[in-house]
Amino acid sequence: xxxxxxxxxxxxxxxxxxxxxxxxxxxxxxxxxxxxxxxxxxxxxxxxxxxxxxxxxxxxxxxxxxxxxxxxxxxxxxxxxxxxxxxxxxxxxxxxxxxxxxxxxxxxxxxxxxxxxxxxxxxxxxxxxxxxxxxxxxxxxxxxxxxxxxxxxxxxxxxxxxxxxxxxxxxxxxxxxxxxxxxxxxxxxxxxxxxxxxxxxxxxxxxxxxxxxxxxxxxxxxxxxxxxxxxxxxxxxxxxxxxxxxxxxxxxxxxxxxxxxxxxxxxxxxxxxxxxxxxxxxxxxxxxxxxxxxxxxxxxxxxxxxxxxxxxxxxxxxxxxxxxxxxxxxxxxxxxxxxxxxxxxxxxxxxxxxxxxxxxxxxxxxxxxxxxxxxxxxxxxxxxxxxxxxxxxxxxxxxxxxxxxxx
Amino acid sequence: xxxxxxxxxxxxxxxxxxxxxxxxxxxxxxxxxxxxxxxxxxxxxxxxxxxxxxxxxxxxxxxxxxxxxxxxxxxxxxxxxxxxxxxxxxxxxxx
Numbered sequence: 384x385x386x387x388x389x390x391x392x393x394x395x396x397x398x399x400x401x402x403x404x405x406x407x408x409x410x411x412x413x414x415x416x417x418x419x420x421x422x423x424x425x426x427x428x429x430x431x432x433x434x435x436x437x438x439x440x441x442x443x444x445x446x447x448x449x450x451x452x453x454x455x456x457x458x459x460x461x462x463x464x465x466x467x468x469x470x471x472x473x474x475x476x477x478x479x480x481x482x483x484x485x486x487x488x489x490x491x492x493x494x495x496x497x498x499x500x501x502x503x504x505x506x507x508x509x510x511x512x513x514x515x516x517x518x519x520x521x522x523x524x525x526x527x528x529x530x531x532x533x534x535x536x537x538x539x540x541x542x543x544x545x546x547x548x549x550x551x552x553x554x555x556x557x558x559x560x561x562x563x564x565x566x567x568x569x570x571x572x573x574x575x576x577x578x579x580x581x582x583x584x585x586x587x588x589x590x591x592x593x594x595x596x597x598x599x600x601x602x603x604x605x606x607x608x609x610x611x612x613x614x615x616x617x618x619x620x621x622x623x624x625x626x627x628x629x630x631x632x633x634x635x636x637x638x639x640x641x642x643x644x645x646x647x648x649x650x651x652x653x654x655x656x657x658x659x660x661x662x663x664x665x666x667x668x669x670x671x672x673x674x675x676x677x678x679x680x681x682x683x684x685x686x687x688x689x690x691x692x693x694x695x696x697x698x699x700x701x702x703x704x705x706x707x708x709x710x711x712x713x714x715x716x717x718x719x720x721x722x723x724x725x726x727x728x729x730x731x732x733x734x735x736x737x738x739x740x741x742x743x744x745x746x747x748x749x750x751x752x753x754x755x756x757x758x759x760x761x762x763x764x765x766x767x768x769x770x771x772x773x774x775x776x777x778x779x780x781x782x783x784x785x786x787x788x789x790x
Numbered sequence: 791x792x793x794x795x796x797x798x799x800x801x802x803x804x805x806x807x808x809x810x811x812x813x814x815x816x817x818x819x820x821x822x823x824x825x826x827x828x829x830x831x832x833x834x835x836x837x838x839x840x841x842x843x844x845x846x847x848x849x850x851x852x853x854x855x856x857x858x859x860x861x862x863x864x865x866x867x868x869x870x871x872x873x874x875x876x877x878x879x880x881x882x883x884x885x
Contacts, residue, residue, distance in 0.1 A: 539814035549864065550881040558862060567813075567858030572878050573865045592865055592873060668855070675851055678820045682844040685827030689837040 417491035434482040460497040473514030534632045540600035542569040544593035549574035553607045553657035560661035577606035583619035602633040605657040617644035636660035741765045753778040811854040
């Protein structure tokens with residue numbers, strides 16, 4: 384406050400004075416005027432809601448927002464300081480119908496009438512909708528909402544991280560479901576704030592911690608119901624991108640069934656409630672038991688079928704074997720008869736029976752040439768019904784036929 | 791039971807019975823056994839051996855299912871940035 388400022392009770396602000404030289408002695412400074420007016424306004428006019436159309440919206444680098452609010456006949460300067468403006472889901476567009484809650488006052492330095500806005504709401508959920516749609520379009524353009532990006536959850540997770548407030552009802556619900564359905568499951572709670580200014584950063588950091596932990600099969604990001612504003616951090620670009628970039632399959636359940644946040648849209652799976660998220664993440668113990676029972680039945684059936692197949696083959700063998708053996712024996716008998724016939728035709732015995740004799744030496748070698756006969760050497764003559772011992776007297780070629788012979 | 795059916799995790803060393811069954815792999819193996827048993831290329835001795843192995847795995851899976859109890863832990867980041875887990879204690883209700 385400038386040194387010219389006077390406490391308001393010392394200014395006879397509303398005392399009518401005549402504009403003459405005497406009263407001019409009591410003139411006050413501009414600063415005193417403005418500060419007194421500011422004080423007067425702030426004392427007498429409460430914070431209130433004002434509706435109008437936004438124009439000249441200016442988001443300053445400091446985080447403060449400057450704009451004008453107007454209707455057909457009037458307009459007023461407005462400022463929203465960064466400490467309040469962070470809560471805006473997005474900047475409104477010029478021409479948007481809004482209601483602001485704030486303190487009408489005088490900006491003393493400039494003598495300018497303005498409203499210090501603490502809160503700004505677009506008609507309905509206009510601003511939330513607008514912010515949601517803006518970011519949703521960006522994400523869609525980047526392909527982050529593509530169903531093909533969705534990874535399947537592991538069929539049988541052993542270790543699951545739950546990213547949520549450690550004291551929230553959502554965590555309680557999730558743990559209850561896990562205990563009932565999958566008591567074998569290891570659960571790691573990753574605490575984070577789930578509403579307020581720093582929540583989006585908190586969510587991002589908790590997700591990254593959970594992903595760094597070894598052996599995590601799936602992550603659940605969740606919180607219970609709340610106002611649109613409470614849930615807003617799950618539409619914050621920082622949190623949404625952290626979910627989209629999560630290296631581990633992630634299920635997201637924020638608020639009630641009707642609440643849809645962008646975190647849920649980029650997650651691998653969206654669940655309506657925290658409990659449902661837990662159910663979708665783990666198989667049910669009873670279902671696992673049923674699967675085991677199915678396997679057990681399959682084993683027994685498999686072995687029984689295998690044995691029955693063996694038995695069927697055996698009885699087939701029993702049935703056809705006698706026939707096969709008989710046929711085999713008959714074939715063999717026929718072959719023996721044929722062979723015997725041929726053997727008989729070829730046998731020298733048949734020739735001997737017609738009066739021929741065969742000369743053989745003692746070793747049984749057939750002597751068919753004169754060169755094999757040594758004069759004086761013994762040999763044998765095979766005839767039809769036995770053999771005759773003989774000695775070579777002399778040998779002669781064919782031209783000297785009659786000169787030699789066997790005795 | 792062969793070694794590959796058992797998976798020990800380093801952080802389980804403080805628990806009794808540190809060796810843990812890879813339950814899902816066991817179920818998958820069992821289902822494989824059932825489907826081989828149904829196939830044509832297994833002789834009777836092979837089928838009986840498969841059946842025996844299946845029974846053994848079933849028993850292990852059932853025992854695991856009846857006894858396995860998971861832990862609930864909380865992830866803490868230390869001031870040095872290292873991650874630690876410690877048993878989760880349910881906080882007072884906040885509604």
